[in-house]
Amino acid sequence: MDQSLRDAAQQGNIDALYASIQKDVKVLDRIDELPFVETPLHVVAFAGHTQFASEIMRLKPSFSRKRNEDGFTPVHLALQNNQTEVVRQLLDVDEDLVRVQGREGVTPLHYVAQTGNLVLLAEFLNVCPKSIKDVTILRDTAFHIALKKTK
Template sequence: MDTSIDPRLSAAARLGNIDAFYALIQEDPYMLDIIDQIPFVHTPFHIAAHEGQIHFAMERMKLKPSFARKLNQDGFSPMHLALRNGQIKLVLRLLKTDKDLVRVKGREGMTLHYVVTKCPF
């Protein structure tokens, strides 16, 4: 199974282009389901979280909430990436939507709850 996602989807997530995303979904309505079948993958949600694309990330959260708990090949969830990259507004928006995301276990079993308690901010 191919573990890469369509480069156009990656670009849409990186740029926060919701219109381009929906155009791709019109081409292939199963695109997100196929990505969701891959156990460890850098999803469009991961990309948007890393880049701080709040609106794009929140749109992904509505359409495919399972992506919020999915780990990429490095063992990070979208929330882990957002926190590591200082995207605090996005972290807070995601937690407002689903407070249990702090319990998602990532690399080395670390949860966001543990990471946040250790952060100096």
């Protein structure tokens, strides 16, 4: 990703996003071609700019399921950085993002079970009840993870 697009995402600057697109109309398409890549949505998930996140999701919904080189999706990064409004914004667009597996098969639901965030755990199960069946590479469900946390 070029530096001007990265800066736009870090600052949440939608005008700068479109300036990058005007300069190179295929800039987002080239990022999307890569299987593991940091997208502008990853950057903004870390930074916490909800409006920019919504704009990127509208332009390239596929970015929400992309894993970066470390195996994390934008939702995973937003959770790791306590950007819960970005998480909620992304889930408003696509509830199934609760189920997207990242590194070691951990979904956002597994992550909130690990951290003990009961508010988000309840919200995730409410928007996507079938996610309770998802397992990590260790075959753990969110329920198993939550039980281990209480021990």
